Amino acid sequence: MTQLPMFKAFSTLLRRDLLLAFRHRGEMANPLMFFVLVVSLFPLALGPDSRTLQPLAPGIIWVAALLASLLSLEGMFRSDFDDGALELMLLSPQPAPLLVLAKVIAHWLVTGLPLIALAPLLGVLLHLPAQAMPALLITLLLGTPVLSLVGAIGVALTVSIRRGGLLLSLLILPLYVPVLIFAAGAVGDAAHGLQVGAHFMILGAMLVLALSLAPIATGAALRISIG
Amino acid sequence: MWLFFHKLGSPKHFYQLAGRMIPWFAWACALLMIAGLIGGLVLAPPDYQQGDSFRIMYLHVPSAWMSLFIYVTMAVSSAIALIWKMKMADIIAACSAPIGASFTFLALVSGSLWGKPMWGTYWVWDARLTSELILLFLYLGYMGLLVAIEDRRNAARAGAVLALVGVVNVPIIHYSVQWWNTLHQGPTVTKFGQPSIAASMLIPLLLMGLAFTLFYMTMVLIRARTAVLTQERRSQWVRELIEHHE
Numbered sequence: 001m002t003q004l005p006m007f008k009a010f011s012t013l014l015r016r017d018l019l020l021a022f023r024h025r026g027e028m029a030n031p032l033m034f035f036v037l038v039v040s041l042f043p044l045a046l047g048p049d050s051r052t053l054q055p056l057a058p059g060i061i062w063v064a065a066l067l068a069s070l071l072s073l074e075g076m077f078r079s080d081f082d083d084g085a086l087e088l089m090l091l092s093p094q095p096a097p098l099l100v101l102a103k104v105i106a107h108w109l110v111t112g113l114p115l116i117a118l119a120p121l122l123g124v125l126l127h128l129p130a131q132a133m134p135a136l137l138i139t140l141l142l143g144t145p146v147l148s149l150v151g152a153i154g155v156a157l158t159v160s161i162r163r164g165g166l167l168l169s170l171l172i173l174p175l176y177v178p179v180l181i182f183a184a185g186a187v188g189d190a191a192h193g194l195q196v197g198a199h200f201m202i203l204g205a206m207l208v209l210a211l212s213l214a215p216i217a218t219g220a221a222l223r224i225s226i227g
Numbered sequence: 228m229w230l231f232f233h234k235l236g237s238p239k240h241f242y243q244l245a246g247r248m249i250p251w252f253a254w255a256c257a258l259l260m261i262a263g264l265i266g267g268l269v270l271a272p273p274d275y276q277q278g279d280s281f282r283i284m285y286l287h288v289p290s291a292w293m294s295l296f297i298y299v300t301m302a303v304s305s306a307i308a309l310i311w312k313m314k315m316a317d318i319i320a321a322c323s324a325p326i327g328a329s330f331t332f333l334a335l336v337s338g339s340l341w342g343k344p345m346w347g348t349y350w351v352w353d354a355r356l357t358s359e360l361i362l363l364f365l366y367l368g369y370m371g372l373l374v375a376i377e378d379r380r381n382a383a384r385a386g387a388v389l390a391l392v393g394v395v396n397v398p399i400i401h402y403s404v405q406w407w408n409t410l411h412q413g414p415t416v417t418k419f420g421q422p423s424i425a426a427s428m429l430i431p432l433l434l435m436g437l438a439f440t441l442f443y444m445t446m447v448l449i450r451a452r453t454a455v456l457t458q459e460r461r462s463q464w465v466r467e468l469i470e471h472h473e
Contacts, residue, residue, distance in 0.1 A: 153392055157385045161375045170371050171389065174364040175396050178403035185407070206399070217392050220309075224384045 009094045010102045017106030020079075031072040031111050032118060038064040039122045050127040057126035058187035061136065062143075064122075065115055066176055069144060070169055072111040073151040076103065077159045077222070086159075087226050096219030104152050104215070112144040128191065135190030139183035142203040149214035150175050156221035179206060238455045239464045241315050245448040252448070256441035259434050266431030274428075281428075283341045288432060289439040290334035291355075294362055295397075297327030297443060301369075302394035305387035315451070317383035318458070320390060321373055322450035326443055328366035335359055354405040361400055365393045379458070 004012070021028060042060050046052050080086040080103075089099050119140055120133055128136065154172040158164030186199035267285035274281040301320045308316035338356055339349045350356070369389055376382035459465050 153388070157372060157389060158375070160381075164375065167368075167371050167375050170364070171368040174361045174368065174400070175392070177361055178396075178399050181403045181407045202403075213395065217388055221385065221388045224381055224388065227378070227381055 004094065006094060006098060009092070010098055013089070013099055013102040014106050017103055018109065021106065021110040027075070028110055028114070031068045032114055034071055035064050035068040035115055035118060036122065038067060040125065043126070054127045054129070054191070055188070057123060057128040058132070058136070058184045058191065060126060061119060061122055061128075062139075062180055062184040062187070065119070065140065065144065066147065066173075066180060068115060069112065069147045070151065070172060070176075072107075073148070073155050073172070074165055074168065076107050076152060076155050081159045081225070086222065090219075090223060090226060096222065097215035100152065100156075100215040100218045100222070101211075104148050104218075107152075108145050108148040112140075112148055115144060116140045128187075131193060132187050132191035135187050135196050138200055139186050139203060142200065142207050143179045143183040146179050146203070146206050146210045147176060149210040149218075152218045153214055153221055156218045156225060158225075159222070160225040160227075179203070182206075238314060238459050238462075242452055242455050245452050249445055249448050249452075252441050252445040256438050256445055259438035259441065263431045263434030263438050266434060267428075271428045271431055272425075277345065280341060280344050283337050285432060285435050287334055287337040287341060289436045290330045290337060291359065292436055293439050293443055294327055294331040294334050294359065296440070297323050297330060298362065298365070298390075298397065299394060301327065302390045305390040308383065309387045309391075314458075315455075317387065318451050318454045319447060321383060321386060322447050322454055323443075324366055324370050324373070324386075326446050326450075328363060328370065330439075330443075331359060331363040331366060335363065354407065357407075358401045358404045361404070362397065365397070369393070 039060055042056070043053060046056070077086060080089070090096055092099075116137060119136055123133055123136055151168075151172050154168050154175075157171065158168045161167065182199050182202050186196040186203070189199070190196045263285065268282055271282070273279050301323045304316040304320040304323070307313055308320065335356065338359070342351065342356075343349050369386055372389055373382050373386045376385055456465060456468075
């Protein structure tokens with residue numbers, strides 16, 4: 001039997017996951033709806049005054065993005081775990097971290113990218129100044145992949161637990177704190193017209209760190225969950 | 228050396244060795260704690276600014292040390308368990324978590340009690356308090372994961388991965404929170420050069436730190452012995468032990 005080249009395996013899995021996601025378009029929309037709904041609850045709770053909403057906008061948008069990404073995470077390995085496909089992937093000669101990376105990237109393309117596209121609209125709803133919009137987009141672009149990568153570890157650990165959703169948030173949310181701090185901080189500073197290059201670099205460093213370490217931990221966690 | 232490790236890895240030897248070590252640790256802990264408490268609560272002079280309320284430091288600071296120390300211990304024994312598949316390392320990691328969570332909680336409570344007279348409020352979103360709070364969440368998540376997975380071996384291995392992920396994140400969380408906001412007084416003991424604390428105040432603090440460490444060791448050995456007995460309840464030596472007792 002000839003062995004599939006590594007890159008070929010990676011791209012095949014990526015394409016398969018994207019295809020599966022497009023066949024279930026309805027599910028794709030759910031985290032987005034959640035994102036929009038959570039953000040639109042805040043003006044109702046805090047009052048419509050733009051002076052109250054404006055300073056809170058970066059934090060609200062980022063917390064909502066964090067929760068939406070958490071909500072969408074659960075599905076990352078679920079169906080593959082249930083029908084045994086995951087077990088076959090881990091038994092294959094390809095390195096597990098590579099396959100994990102393909103799945104995480106597919107998941108981010110389907111759930112993270114639409115979130116970023118929607119974010120400016122929500123910024124307008126919360127009266128976020130226009131000069132903070134680029135910062136909002138860049139932090140989301142750098143930050144949400146970190147959320148997906150780190151979250152994948154938690155999903156891999158809890159995939160064998162029947163109702164692991166609540167536990168997943170307990171495991172993952174503390175690990176999201178650094179991303180939240182720097183991302184929301186950058187958007188807030190940009191709204192005040194300050195320099196935010198340093199924030200982007202730190203977020204980029206986090207992304208590089210997560211990109212290189214998280215797939216290894218996820219692969220190990222999946223092996224344990226499958227037993 | 229290898230033989231020693233090998234023996235430590237076997238539950239039976241661990242059980243016997245721990246049984247012999249516990250009284251030593253417990254007595255040393257009691258003596259040091261009495262000395263530290265007398266030194267800290269009676270002998271040390273009141274602070275010129277904080278008066279007597281600085282004395283809560285003798286509880287607060289060692290608890291905070293222990294909360295981090297135990298997390299690192301958990302991560303190290305998790306690594307040992309994952310790499311060398313040592314049964315006892317799993318048990319030590321699992322038994323450490325509730326103790327570490329308790330110390331974290333104690334550090335938070337004593338910190339907020341101290342904060343009331345000093346800062347005028349029980350809680351401020353200060354960097355170190357916040358990272359201690361997040362550390363508590365990390366402990367609780369670890370314990371939640373261990374409870375949720377039914378198969379004990381799988382639970383231990385999953386917990387080990389989580390502890391290692393957590394220990395990579397602890398410094399990142401610590402520094403990002405520090406950057407975010409700080410109001411806490413800077414470290415007084417580990418400052419380079421002259422520590423900015425009088426020797427009469429420092430010595431009891433170090434004694435208390437040592438006493439807390441010994442307390443943790445005593446507790447973790449007692450818990451690990453119980454865990455070993457439960458886990459090995461079907462093996463021959465545990466049965467003999469029980470018959471011997473009856």
